[in-house]
Amino acid sequence: MADTTANAPACDVDGTCYCPLTGVISTLSQKYAIQLVSIIGAHDSLRFAEIEAHLPTASTSTISKRLDEFEEAGLVSRTQYNEIPPRVEYALTEDGDELRTRLEPLLEWAASTE
Amino acid sequence: MADTTANAPACDVDGTCYCPLTGVISTLSQKYAIQLVSIIGAHDSLRFAEIEAHLPTASTSTISKRLDEFEEAGLVSRTQYNEIPPRVEYALTEDGDELRTRLEPLLEWAASTE
DNA sequence: CAGGATCCTTATAGATACTG
DNA sequence: CAGTATCTATAAGGATCCTG
Numbered sequence: 001m002a003d004t005t006a007n008a009p010a011c012d013v014d015g016t017c018y019c020p021l022t023g024v025i026s027t028l029s030q031k032y033a034i035q036l037v038s039i040i041g042a043h044d045s046l047r048f049a050e051i052e053a054h055l056p057t058a059s060t061s062t063i064s065k066r067l068d069e070f071e072e073a074g075l076v077s078r079t080q081y082n083e084i085p086p087r088v089e090y091a092l093t094e095d096g097d098e099l100r101t102r103l104e105p106l107l108e109w110a111a112s113t114e
Numbered sequence: 115m116a117d118t119t120a121n122a123p124a125c126d127v128d129g130t131c132y133c134p135l136t137g138v139i140s141t142l143s144q145k146y147a148i149q150l151v152s153i154i155g156a157h158d159s160l161r162f163a164e165i166e167a168h169l170p171t172a173s174t175s176t177i178s179k180r181l182d183e184f185e186e187a188g189l190v191s192r193t194q195y196n197e198i199p200p201r202v203e204y205a206l207t208e209d210g211d212e213l214r215t216r217l218e219p220l221l222e223w224a225a226s227t228e
Numbered sequence: 229c230a231g232g233a234t235c236c237t238t239a240t241a242g243a244t245a246c247t248g
Numbered sequence: 249c250a251g252t253a254t255c256t257a258t259a260a261g262g263a264t265c266c267t268g
Contacts, residue, residue, distance in 0.1 A: 023224055023227060023228045024220075024223070024224040024227060025148055025149070025220075025221075025224050028143075028148070028220075029142075029143060029144065029145055029146075029147065029148065030143065030260080030261095031143055031260075031261070032143075033143065034139055034142070034143065035139070047229080047230085048229075048230050048231070049229070049230080058261085058262090059261065059262045059263070060230090060231070060232095060262090060263090061231085061232085061233095061261075061262070061263085062260085062261055062262070063231095064230085064231055064232080065260090065261085067231095080230090083229095084229090085229045085230085086229055086230060086268080087229070087230085088229080088230060088231090095227075098223065099220075099223070101219075102219040102220045102222075102223050103220060105215075105216040105219065106138075106139075106142075106213075106216045106217060106220065107139075108216075109138070109212065109213070109216050110137055110138040110139050113137060113138060113209075114137045144240080145240075145241070161249080161250085162249075162250050162251070163249070163250075172241085172242090173241065173242045173243070174242090174243095174250090174251075174252095175241075175242070175243085175251090175252080175253090176240085176241055176242070178250085178251065178252075179240090179241090194250090197249095198249090199249045199250085200248080200249050200250060200251090201249070201250085202249080202250060202251085
């Protein structure tokens, strides 16, 4: 059994493969997800309607779903003020901000290649 | 018309919003896309079957489609050797490698948060 | 205002079979 | 081997209406 490389797992070449579709990556692999992080991160906090204004091509329900997922993942916080009319503020959590930081080089480059 | 902020476009707050779903980001917002870049980038070049081995949960057709899209986007190069049996090698282009670089902080973090 | 519920359409992925 | 073609299943997104 000298040659252990023969049936070695496929993912350890270089030790830098990220094969499974899990966690954050799977959350980000959805429409508007990356943008949403970027948009929320560009403000201290914002309301649902403001987010909608930033993503005019996304539907209410899509944004709502993305926000739910992000909140569930602990990336976005949701603060509800029981006023009339109701007000809800969304902001990045610490984790969300860390994500935003790591997304920045990508977004910068993406913007420059359009 | 002193207060131009009243009806200013939604996306210029801070000058750092990336709202539209275009270009690279839209390519990346698909299943296995991010992983694919990472996997190919972890090797100098690899063959279709090797890529499949790295993404056991993705179907042949999905991988094939992603590769087509990446090639179209100029991120991946495809080199065909007319041997028997046929051999095809995939590798990142310069642009693709730039993308991979910018994806790295994200992937690193994603791996650490699982 | 914020967004849930519903219904509908399209996009996306997967399985299978087959070819250069 | 490296795919493509085809078909099907499902998921994702969008439009609309409605409510706390």
